[in-house]
Amino acid sequence: MSEPARFDRGHTDDLMTFLAACPSPYHAVANAAQRLEKAGFRQVAETDAWDGTSGGKYVLRGGAIVAWYVPEGAAPHTPYRIVGAHTDSPNLRVKPLPDAGAHGWRQVAVEIYGGPLLNSWLDRDLGLAGRLTLRDGSTRLVNVDRPLLRVPQLAIHLDRSVTAEGLKLDKQRHLQPVWGLGDDVRDGDLIAFLEEEAGLPSGEVTGWDLMVHSVEPPAHLGRDRELVAGPRMDNLLSVHAAVAALAAVAGRDDLPYIPVLAAFDHEENGSQSDTGADGPLLGDVLTRSVFARGGTYEDRARSFAGTVCLSSDTGHAVHPNYAERHDPTHHPRVNGGPILKVNVNNRYATDGSGRAIWAAACEKAQVPFQSFVSNNSMPCGTTIGPITAARHGIRTVDIGVAILSMHSARELCGVDDPHLLANALVAFLEG
Known part of the structure; x- marks a missing residue:
């Protein structure tokens, strides 16, 4: 008899909180690290020697996190069960000379990151967030989560061709946001403003990785809020689900696999x-974990041969x-x-054996799943799935949640799909 679902719509409400907190x-x-800490995980530094003790551990590197739980008595050749995801989203990012x-008009110079739907960033109240690097090499997170910038669209009266020809945006000229008035544009103004926002002394910031974000909070939508x-x-929908699933199985010493989150x-x-x-x-984290438990290269090869990764990323709803x-x-x-994502040209990593693994997890979790393939006449996107499979020789399956408005500043999903995904991930990590 399959176990009942672990997560319900409360998981989706928590997802909305997570989205708002992660610009x-x-x-x-x-x-993610804070949530794992509450579940008993501890951070380990890549520069330290690692031990083979059981329990939950994680490493942070910039915008990436790898976390894993070693059950009591796990052998050096114990395989992994990995949920892979990514933390970045298409947006507008601040240039080295931002002013x-x-x-x-005072503006902020931005560069286009990834493949955003550019029109979705127009006439939207935008905040500014990211990472500041200080003189001593340490970093500080900053989040100005209030209306600060705006990319103003040209009035239709000044471009009548929009009606007949559609909106055409030049990435260099038309996407630079305004954030004030003044003819005296002084180099360093934006960074000085952020130093003040972060409570830092003037001149303390020597590097930055900054991006704009919509300050409109996540919301339920529809007649029935569905x-x-x-x-x-x-x-981040997948990151949130993977963190919740890993925390749910942490502490289980009867697991036949070592569960892993790789975002x-x-x-x-x-x-x-x-x-x-x-x-x-x-690969470094998994290998070091094998060696920390007294393993050899042979144990690593055995472990990787039995490992499975779910590459979890959003896909296209009809x-x-x-x-x-x-x-x-x-x-x-x-x-x-x-959804199970399939592409025979390896834009996704799923094959028939991978489908069986995913189907078994969904059956155990009592979760329905759907299949996705692209229209043959349309190019197919890709994920971290084929990369993980090719780089590490790990069997990988591409899955995710179907959404609308992918790569927009504001996307749309169903209220039930996030917690259904999380339940399936728990069953997968349990083996």
Whole structure:
């Protein structure tokens, strides 16, 4: 008899809190770490020697976190069960020389990160958040979560072609937000403002990784409140579910696998960084854990051979206004359960054996699931799944939750799908 569901709509309400608290990848991993600490996990430094003791552990590196729970008596060759996700979302990011302006307007110079729906950032109240690096090399999170910036759209009276030809935005000229008035644009104004916001002495900040975010909070939507609208669901929805699932199985010493959360940065621009899925972080952590438990390279090979990773990322729900863009026989619906993502050209890593593993987890959790493939006439996106499979030789399955408005400043999902995903992840991590 399958166990009953562990999470309900309260999980989705908590997701909304998590989304609002995580305007940057750095905030996302900090919040994830806090939740894991409450579940008994402890941080280990990559520069320290690791021991083979049981219990929950995690490492932080920039906008990435890898956490794992070692059951009592786990052997060096014990396989892992991994849930992979990413912490970054497409947005506008502050340039090295941030202070700009023209014609009496003070502006912030931004660069386009990833592939955002640019029009979704227009005429929206925006805050500013990210990471400040101080003179001593330490870092400080900052979050100005109030209306501070705005990317003003050109009035239709000044561009009548919009009606006939549609909106055309130049990424360099049309996306620079305004944040005040004045003809005297002084270098250092924005950073001085953020130093004051963070309670830091003037001149203390020497580096920054900053991005804008919508300050409109997540909200229930619809006649029966069956939908949730909010920012950064791609892919903090998966990060939140994975943290909850890992915390739920922590403390279980009867687990046949070592459960792992791997949430990476930079998925939206290719994953090629020291904190991205195409970097060494995950492999190093897993290998060091094997060796810390007294293992050899042979034990590592045995462990990896039995390991399975679920690459959890959002996917496309069928769009009522553009149904022809979807495969005619695969129409994932919101609140229909998480999706299994398949692409025979390896844009997703799922194969038949992976499908069986996912189906077994969903059956155990009493969670329905749907299948997603792209329309053959449309290009297919990708995830960290194929990267994880190829880089580490780990069997990987691509799954997620179906949403609308992917890569918008504000996305849309069903109220039930987040907790259904979390329940399936718990069953997967339990083995």
